[in-house]
Amino acid sequence: MKKTGIIFLLISITIWILSLFLNQFKLTSEILHEVVKKEHYSLLEPELQNIRDKNFNEVFSFSTEIKSAVSRINNKLESEGKYNEKIFDNYELSLSKASGIGAVSKYPLLFFLLIFGLLITGSFLFILPERKNLPGIKNDGIFHHPATSVQWIGIILGTLLICFYILLYFFPHFITNWILIMDPLSKLMNGNPASQWFLYGFLYTIAVLVMGVRMWIKYRHSKYQLFRTCSVMFFQLTFAFLIPELLTKLNLPSADLKNMWPLDYSFFFDYRIDQKIQAGTLGIFMFVWGIILFTVGVPIMTYFFGKRWYCSWVCGCGGLAETLGDPFRQLSSKKLKAWEIERYLIHFVLVIAVVMTAGVIYTYLSGNSTIMGFLDTGTLRYYYGFAIGSIFSGVVGTGFYPLMGNRVWCRFGCPLAAYMGLIQRFKSRFRITTNGGQCISCGNCSTYCEQGIDVRWYAQRGQDIVRASCVGCGVCSSVCPRGVLNLENLSPATRKI
Amino acid sequence: MHIAIIGNGISGVTAARYLRKKTNDRITLISSESDHFFSRTALMYIYMGHMKYEHTKPYEDWFWEKNKLGLIRNEVxxxxxxxxxxxxxxxxxxxxxKLILATGSKPNKFGWKGQNLNGVQGLYSYQDLEKLEEITPKIKTGVIVGGGLIGIELAEMLKSRGKNVIFLVRENSFWDNILPEAESKMINNHIKKHHIDLRLNTEFEEIIDDGNGNVKEIKIKNGEILPCEFVGLTVGVSPNIEFLKNTKLDTDIGILVDKYFQTNITDVFAIGDCVQHREPPAGRRNLEQIWYTGKIMGQTIAEILTGNKTSYNPGNFFNSAKFLDIEYQTYGQVPANPPENINSIFWKHQIEDKLVRINFEITSLKVTGVNTFGIRMRHDVWDKWLSEELTINQVLNSLTRANFDPEFFKKHETEIVEELRSQIS
Incomplete structure (x- = not known):
């Protein structure tokens, strides 16, 4: 059964990758009329003359032609000083999508059902036989297996994930066919054709749900793990996926109501504030809700339960890490050096996030595009989005799962985690207690800590573990063979540190 | 002054660390087994692929130089x-x-025929693990001899690598010299659930070779022959003091020490598994090979050598283990067969492998010990109850306070207390 599952998965992924090449493209003047904004039409039309009504067998050269046409136009506009007329629309994607005439464009639903049907069936065929094992911690062979110990399968997986994120963030037009495949579902859910973000949201959600089922089976002896996994699956499916799509369908501003600043770094960006203001009462509610969440919600909840209430129960990044990422949790570095880097890096990102946001708000309110005369808030915002939002949280954060563990972003980069970590460290009831002298220093706890905390260091001394980075996943407690560790909320005065 | 410590296990290393906290003396740790301290208790997890060797080291390699602890890899x-x-x-x-002997244990071998063949070994040292790893590809069936903690671990290890495992236990039931009948039976069943061929009341006669010095089969006392490629000898451990026998040092089974770890030779001390106490603390055996007692001995010797002459005081007995999927903890005294003045009452879950047993004195009602399986309990709470000599009723009234299970776990205290009360009356 497991083997059949792997075959299904491999077929699915092969078809999926092949589908990138299985389409033809032809740009017609009707498409140009339909897709391109009026003010851009006269600019683009002559530049795209050379590819008009020409058949392309793949999307790469087709979309590259469009992209270079747009940049030629922009260069020209820039040299003429017409900065305001520059084109920021992603025409290489929207025109490519509209120009598809091959198999993928004709039968997107077929491709969708084939790829994801095989993917999901294959995953379950692979996962479900684990039920035959008796309940209990079963980590057998993790460091012998080439997928979970940074050997060849792990390196291939990591490479594929990294490539996927680079395509998604920086070259979405190259995955036009994948986005086309999502059109039927997107239209059904929100009435619009799919964007790359719909594709991403869908993949993210099925990853959390399918791998969540794997978590149910693996940790079925632990109610804590079961409840926690159900929680992240619920929040991903509803708050992150269904509700935003539904809001779009109802022509309301789409929002992931569990996401919050500073993780949601664009929360205070002008277009998002404007969008909410325009939406009236609901929009205002969303804006106020977003502010209350991080100003009041975070301190109160983190005081009572530690940052786990968010990081390993609610958060989308955490949700993916705790499901798709669970097989890789043992790969986080436990070195003291890694902890030092972590403290500098994560707090640095928090500072940058605050400065960037302050700048953006200042610009929004005052209309000045620079603070103190030299810091351009637009540039700051752009580079934050590029370096932190795309590269760090996406490419590195998830792409490196099979190489550096499943919490690279949460541990080294997330500004919200940094903020909650400060509260958890200095003013919270949460801690991991150790059970007297029962620790045998075996190291299971440290090995399976996704955040790279050397749990054993504290456990063998009988100290409580109070660490800013602990996301309270509870796996140290689950893997401990001697029942030494327990996640508890008690008066901060009773901490043994 | 130069303090040399032979053995870099938990006792020797704890001694070195605590000495370093208190003195600037030169300290040298000597080991023939490994360059750095690793946790012996985790050897099984390396074999099963839960961890790599480096994960078993509680301190990073730079730790020793930073704390000026000299390391020598050599055999004395x-x-x-x-x-x-x-x-x-x-x-x-x-x-x-000054010399601290912390040489640990070695697996017992009782002069059986074939005990030194290739593929016959115990599991104690890192070298034992390497030997086992080397022979693993050849193993189809492994036979484990000896029904104790290392035996069940070795069975689990082989099982995790897809081997057939036959588990020979001389006694009527698994570990029944330590565990009361109900507990032992529960573990028997659990072992079988894991498809381990448990053979109780079974002793072997000899291990037979294939003519090339490798194990071919094992003959058990009823004459049955079990073909196998591996035999695990796990019939306990004894002090590793071969090189100290027939010297001036006073030894019996272990190195004889007083309650200050002083041997018969001035400036020579012994701690850990290799020790035999001349006057063991109350409720303790004279040889006690437990992780935490090694740790306490290490801490105590550091006190003694830095001028604070404290005697060895391991406190109320406690221990823990994991039998495949079942966690076990014990606090106080719970012998396999309770003496006459002790009432031993227990609750067992209808279906799951959960069990709680509490022993108390019949006349004074004073609680003397607890066994808990599948339910975690708090060490500090039980330790306090035992020290303060609480009665069974006081303990039952506040049993929930001892629960250490994770959040959302089903609590069984109501039924436990109900069942135990009914057994008292």
Whole structure:
């Protein structure tokens, strides 16, 4: 059964990758009329003359032609000083999508059902036989297996994930066919054709749900793990996926109501504030809700339960890490050096996030595009989005799962985690207690800590573990063979540190 | 002053660390087993692929130099007690002013026929693990001899690598010299659930070779022959003191020490598994090979050598283990067969492998010990209850306070207390 599952998965992924090449493209003047904004039409039309009504067998050269046409136009506009007329629309994607005439464009639903049907069936065929094992911690062979110990399968997986994120963030037009495949579902859910973000949201959600089922089976002896996994699956499916799509369908501003600043770094960006203001009462509610969440919600909840209430129960990044990422949790570095880097890096990102946001708000309110005369808030915002939002949280954060563990972003980069970590460290009831002298220093706890905390260091001394980075996943407690560790909320005065 | 410590296990390393906290003396840790301290209790997890060797090291490699703890990887073959000198295998030597012997244990072998064949071994040292790893590809069936903690671990290890496992236990039931009948039976069933071929009341006669010095089969006392490629001998451990026998050092089964770990030779001390207490603390055996007692001995010797003459005091007995999927903890005294003045009452879950047993004195009602399986309990709470000699009723009234299970776990205290109360009356 497991083997059949792997075959299904491999077929699915092969078809999926092949589908990138299985389409033809032809740009017609009707498409140009339909897709391109009026003010851009006269600019683009002559530049795209050379590819008009020409058949392309793949999307790469087709979309590259469009992209270079747009940049030629922009260069020209820039040299003429017409900065305001520059084109920021992603025409290489929207025109490519509209120009598809091959198999993928004709039968997107077929491709969708084939790829994801095989993917999901294959995953379950692979996962479900684990039920035959008796309940209990079963980590057998993790460091012998080439997928979970940074050997060849792990390196291939990591490479594929990294490539996927680079395509998604920086070259979405190259995955036009994948986005086309999502059109039927997107239209059904929100009435619009799919964007790359719909594709991403869908993949993210099925990853959390399918791998969540794997978590149910693996940790079925632990109610804590079961409840926690159900929680992240619920929040991903509803708050992150269904509700935003539904809001779009109802022509309301789409929002992931569990996401919050500073993780949601664009929360205070002008277009998002404007969008909410325009939406009236609901929009205002969303804006106020977003502010209350991080100003009041975070301190109160983190005081009572530690940052786990968010990081390993609610958060989308955490949700993916705790499901798709669970097989890789043992790969986080436990070195003291890694902890030092972590403290500098994560707090640095928090500072940058605050400065960037302050700048953006200042610009929004005052209309000045620079603070103190030299810091351009637009540039700051752009580079934050590029370096932190795309590269760090996406490419590195998830792409490196099979190489550096499943919490690279949460541990080294997330500004919200940094903020909650400060509260958890200095003013919270949460801690991991150790059970007297029962620790045998075996190291299971440290090995399976996704955040790279050397749990054993504290456990063998009988100290409580109070660490800013602990996301309270509870796996140290689950893997401990001697029942030494327990996640508890008690008066901060009773901490043994 | 130079303090030399032979053995870098938990006792020796704890001694070194605590000495370093208190003195600037030169400290040297000597081991023939490994360059750095690792956790012996985790050897099984390396084999099962839960961890790699580096994960078993509680301190990173830079720790030792930073704390000025000298490390020597060499084997001491003899000690010149007169001139305070250690002689190494490679004929080098090392002088000391004070010597701490923390040489640990070795697996027991009782002179069976075939006990030294290839594929026959115990599991104690890192080298044992390497030997086992080397032979693993050849193993189809492994036979484990000896129904104790290492035996069940070795069975689990082989099972995790897809081997057939036959588990020979001499007694009527698994570990029944320590566990009361109900507990032992529960573990028997659990072992079988894991498809381990548990054979109780079974002793082996000899291990038979294939003519090339490798194990071919094992003959058990009823004459049955079990073909196998591996035999695990796990019939307990004994102090690793071969090189100290027939010297001036006073030894019996272990190195004889008083309650200050003083041997019969001045400036020579012994701690950990290799020790045999001349006057063991109340409720303790004279040989007690447990992780935490090694740790306490290490801490205590550091106190003693830095001028604070404290005697060995391990406190109320406690221990824990994991039998495949079942966690076990014990606090106080819960012998396999309770003495006459003790009432032993227990609750067992209808279906799951959960069990709680509490022993108390019939006349005074004073609680003397607890066994808990599948339910975690708090060490500090039980330790306090035992020290304060709470009665069974007081303990049952506040049993929930001892629960250490994770959040959302089903609590069984109501039924436990109900069941135990009904057994008292």
């Amino acid at each position: 073959i003899s000690i010149d007690f007169e001139n305070k000198k250690l002689k190494f295998k490679n004929s080098e030597s090392l002088s000391y002013d």
